[in-house]
Amino acid sequence: MAGLELRNISKSYGAVSVIEGINLEVTDGEFVALVGPSGCGKSTILRMIAGLEDITGGDISIGGEIVNDLTPKERNIAMVFQSYALYPHMNVYRNMAFNLELAGKPKAEIDRRVRAAATMLELEPLLDRKPSQLSGGQRQRVAMGRALVRDPSVFLFDEPLSNLDAKLRVQMRSEIKQLHKKVGVTSVYVTHDQVEAMTLADRVVVLNKGIIQQAGSPMELYRQPANTFVAGFIGSPAMNFFEATIVGGAARTAPGVSFEFRPASRLTEGQPVTVGVRPEHFQRTGQGPGLTGPVSIVEPTGGQTFVTVDLAGQPTVVTVSGDDLVEAETNLTLYTSPQQVYVFDRETGTRLSEN
Amino acid sequence: MTDTAPPIDAASAPTSGHSLGIRTRTYLYAALLIVAAVVLVPLVTTALGGFKTLGDLRGNAFGLPQTWMFSNYTDILVSQRYWLQMGNSLLIAGLTVFLVLTLAAMAAFVFAHVKFFGSQHLLNYFLIGLMFPAATAILPLFIRIRDLGLLDTYWGVVLPQAAFGLGMSILLFRNYFRGMPLELFDAAFVDGAGYFRFFWHITLPLSRPIIATVGIISFVGSWNSYILPLILLNSESKYPWPLGIMVYRGEFSTDWQLILAFITLTITPTIIVFFVAQKHIIAGLTAGAVK
Ligand SMILES: Nc1ncnc2c1ncn2[C@@H]1O[C@H](COP(=O)(O)OP(=O)(O)O)[C@@H](O)[C@H]1O
Ligand SMILES: [Mg+2]
Numbered sequence: 001m002a003g004l005e006l007r008n009i010s011k012s013y014g015a016v017s018v019i020e021g022i023n024l025e026v027t028d029g030e031f032v033a034l035v036g037p038s039g040c041g042k043s044t045i046l047r048m049i050a051g052l053e054d055i056t057g058g059d060i061s062i063g064g065e066i067v068n069d070l071t072p073k074e075r076n077i078a079m080v081f082q083s084y085a086l087y088p089h090m091n092v093y094r095n096m097a098f099n100l101e102l103a104g105k106p107k108a109e110i111d112r113r114v115r116a117a118a119t120m121l122e123l124e125p126l127l128d129r130k131p132s133q134l135s136g137g138q139r140q141r142v143a144m145g146r147a148l149v150r151d152p153s154v155f156l157f158d159e160p161l162s163n164l165d166a167k168l169r170v171q172m173r174s175e176i177k178q179l180h181k182k183v184g185v186t187s188v189y190v191t192h193d194q195v196e197a198m199t200l201a202d203r204v205v206v207l208n209k210g211i212i213q214q215a216g217s218p219m220e221l222y223r224q225p226a227n228t229f230v231a232g233f234i235g236s237p238a239m240n241f242f243e244a245t246i247v248g249g250a251a252r253t254a255p256g257v258s259f260e261f262r263p264a265s266r267l268t269e270g271q272p273v274t275v276g277v278r279p280e281h282f283q284r285t286g287q288g289p290g291l292t293g294p295v296s297i298v299e300p301t302g303g304q305t306f307v308t309v310d311l312a313g314q315p316t317v318v319t320v321s322g323d324d325l326v327e328a329e330t331n332l333t334l335y336t337s338p339q340q341v342y343v344f345d346r347e348t349g350t351r352l353s354e355n
Numbered sequence: 356m357t358d359t360a361p362p363i364d365a366a367s368a369p370t371s372g373h374s375l376g377i378r379t380r381t382y383l384y385a386a387l388l389i390v391a392a393v394v395l396v397p398l399v400t401t402a403l404g405g406f407k408t409l410g411d412l413r414g415n416a417f418g419l420p421q422t423w424m425f426s427n428y429t430d431i432l433v434s435q436r437y438w439l440q441m442g443n444s445l446l447i448a449g450l451t452v453f454l455v456l457t458l459a460a461m462a463a464f465v466f467a468h469v470k471f472f473g474s475q476h477l478l479n480y481f482l483i484g485l486m487f488p489a490a491t492a493i494l495p496l497f498i499r500i501r502d503l504g505l506l507d508t509y510w511g512v513v514l515p516q517a518a519f520g521l522g523m524s525i526l527l528f529r530n531y532f533r534g535m536p537l538e539l540f541d542a543a544f545v546d547g548a549g550y551f552r553f554f555w556h557i558t559l560p561l562s563r564p565i566i567a568t569v570g571i572i573s574f575v576g577s578w579n580s581y582i583l584p585l586i587l588l589n590s591e592s593k594y595p596w597p598l599g600i601m602v603y604r605g606e607f608s609t610d611w612q613l614i615l616a617f618i619t620l621t622i623t624p625t626i627i628v629f630f631v632a633q634k635h636i637i638a639g640l641t642a643g644a645v646k
Contacts, residue, residue, distance in 0.1 A: 052541050073547035085542035089560045098556070099546040146546075 002063025002153040003028045004049065004186055009058035011044055011210075018044055019210040022058070026154075026188060026203075031180050033189045033197035035233070036207035042190040045207075046156050049188060051075050062153055073103075078147030079156040082163060084139045086131040086146070092118075093127040096146045103150075117148040120182070137168045144179065155180075155187040161196065173199060194234050198222075206230045228349040231276050231342055237306060240316045242275045243346065251275045251343050254312040257291060261341040264354040273352065276342035279306065279319040286335025295328050309334065398622075405616030412612050427616040437620065439592065440599035444621075447512050447584070447595055448577035454517035455524050455573040456566060462521070463528030464554050468540065478529075484522035490582050497586055507589045515587075516577050524569045531565040532558060567635030571628065578625050596621040 004026040011019040019041045026032045034042045047053040049060060051072040059066050067075045086095050093114055094101075100110040118124045121141045131139055140160060147155060160176075161169045177200055180187055191197050197204045198218040205215040206229070214226040218234075225231035231239050244251035244259070246267045252258035259275050267273075296315065297308035300322060307318045307326050311334070318334060320326060343353040375383070404412055405427050407420040415421070431437045465471075466478050496515055497506075505511035535558070543553045559566075581597040588594060591602060600617060607613050629636075 047541075050541075050545060052544060072545040077545065079541070079545045081538045081542060083536060083538050085536065085538035087539065087542075087557060089557075098543075102547040102552060146542075 002186060003030075004154050004188065005059075005061045006045075006049070007059045007061070009045070009048065009055055009060065011041070011048060011053070011056045017210065019048075019056075022210075022212055024205060024212065024215065026186055028186055029184045031187045031189065031200060031202045033191060033201035033204045034207055035191055035194055035197035035204055036213075037233075038192050040207050041210040042192070042207060043158055046079070046158050046188060046190050049154070050077050050079050050156055075154075076150075076152050077154045077156055078150055078152035079158065080143045080147050080160045082159040084131075084143040084160075084163075086139060086142055088131055091128050091130055092123060092134070092142050092145075095131070095142055096149050099146070099150050113149045113151075114145075117145045120148065120179070121145045136164050137172060140164065140172055141175075144176070148179075148183070152185060155185045157187065157189040157191075159191055160189075162191075162193070169196075176200060195236065198234070204234075206233055208233075224351070224355055225342065226351060228274055228276065228344045231344070231351070235278055237279050237317045237319070239276045239278050239342070240314075242277075242312060242314060242316075244273050244275045244343075246271045246273060251341070256289075257312045259336060259341045259343075260288075260338045261343050262338050262354040263343070264352055267352060272346040274344040274346050274349070276344060277316075277336055277340065279317040281340040282316075282318045282334040282336060284320065284324065284332075284334065286337070288335065290333045290335045292331055292333040295326060295330055295332050298326055298328050307332065401615050402619045404612060405619045407612050409610060409612050412615075424612070427612055428620065431613070431617055431620055436599065436603075437617070440594055440596045441621070441624075443509075443593055444578055444595035445624075447509055447516070448574050450509065450513040451516045451520065451577040452570050452573050454513065455520045456570055458517070459521055459524035459528050459569060460559070460562070460566070461554070463525045464532055464550075464558060466525065466529045467532035468550070478525070481522050481525050484519060485526075488519070493582065493586055496583075500587055506587060507593065509593065511587045512580075512584050512595075515583060516580060517573075520573045520576060524573065527569055528562075528565055531562060535561060564635045567632045571632050571636055574628060575625050 004024075006022050006024040009019060009022040010017065022045060024032075034045060036042055044053060048055050051067070051070060051074075055068060060068055062075055062077070072079075087098065090098065096114045096117060097110050100113060105113075114127075115124070118127060121144060123138075123141055123145055126134060126138060126142075131142065134142065140163075143160065157176075161172050164172060173196060176189075180200075189197070189200060194204075198221075201218065203215060204218055204221055206213040206221065208229050213233075214221060214230045216224075221230060221234045225234060228241065232241070242251075242253045242259075244253040246252075246269055247258065248269075249263070249267075250258040250260050251273055253275065259277070261275075291311050293310040293312075293316070295307055295309050297306075299306040299308075303322045305320050305322050305324065305326065307320055309316050309318055309332050318332070326332065339355055341353065342351060342355060344351050400417055403420060404416070406423050406425070407415070408422065408424055411421050462481070466474060500506055500511045500515070503511075505514070539557060540553060543557050548556060578595075579597065580595075584595050584598055588598065594602065600614065600621070603617055604614055
């Protein structure tokens, strides 16, 4: 086991720069999720850590040792791929044993380690099967078993659950979390699904266009997003944004419609800003004038209902309790509290409010 | 951890034949029958002709034999000459197949997975070979083989045959290798395999269809090859069967029934080999066509 550090990592394909100056430290035993939209460079970062892709600039170290020029084998990492990449002609046992066989480990040791991993993942009854005779979830577990047997310093996951159906994904998600609790290996987990990242990781790194937007605990990212991108990416349904200007210390979106908030620094009168309010932060009761608008869409999901309200001429999603009966075409008055109103610089997207 | 979905069965995909109308299918089968007849009639006529007497063959070329002359076949089967020529053909074909498979698979693996300066040009260079049948190069070939001191040796036939087979074989192998998922390569690399072990432990075991296909194509090509051995071999003791037949015909020029029996016995091995490998061949030829 070992920590992992990326120092000023960059990657370009020819003239196209894909990753720009990534700095990231993963402490020993930590579970870090890299999350971001498709094409933002997550897989590229993971493959550079694995040694499957050259780095254009910077240093990668594992356990304090710079590994830039080491092969994947020498880095002692294990990787779980999106397509699982199981060897179709080998049974489950050999899929898991292959790496140890290549390393020239004695038969008895291979057997002991494969069986230990199989026990941990409840794969013993499947050891003789070929990958084609397994269900999606079982293949997923074999892929993890294959990574597990080698006792790696770092575990790398590249969207390992995206080929599974929704129910199985939730189940495997908690299995991965339990597994990490048991073995405690430093892990980097790539996903485009913010819920997956939030639920699994000790720390979430939000990536966009090859640049780290913010890194922090799931609740930090949720409560104190650094900018509009993170604010909009984390949380579901996504945060509502309004264009506004600073008038008398509040953010005014339209005549008579303004949001009270807690500024983090001095703001100038008339400064253009973006106001963000999460759907779950609108209340049905409160002080002050409130915001009133007509309900256009009502989407019940059971415990919660998502209601779309036109506020200041803009469709706004509001989460209300499933017990609250809201009907379309009626008017709804909503309240916000100042510490749950996010204000961002309109141009740079940086957060200006204290939350 | 209790999911137990049934195993996925790739073979149960619907075949396109079900969607064809009855009319289209009638035409299709008619066409297939004609093609089958064109192939089968000479084969069957030859095989049956081998069972006839000469008089029977003259008067009744296409019907069943009046008396079944099994001795035509058994006489050949006990003759030393038949087995000698069979052995020669097998040896030449076997060596050719071995060379083509080994060299083409390794070269194709590099073309499929390794980017190096000029790789495309080098591949094109190999493919140029596709455009020239061996016969066109027969004179320079003869001179080169003579200079190498390989005239009238098995290798003298095997080497040029393998060389002319490489272009097509490399192309077939490369397309097949390209169709294999790249993540397999990554996984094996992380597992500690290099190019060589990936080739040996992953690529080859997954390439049975294409190995069978290329193997059969070069086997049949060598088995039926006539011009190259004719030019390059002198001793009758080294003749493969197509040359043997010519000698045989010279000696038994009037006994056509014996020649037909001889031909039947010599083409039987290719037919057997083909039926054994046919499942793989079809998979191999269509692989890479659909991604
Ligand atoms: N071999 C390559 N050559 C050129 N561009 C590439 C290559 N691999 C990836 N890219 C580009 O790099 C970017 C990041 O890709 P990737 O890391 O796969 O994204 P993600 O995993 O976040 O979806 C994409 O814009 C992609 O087009
Ligand atoms: Mg990716």
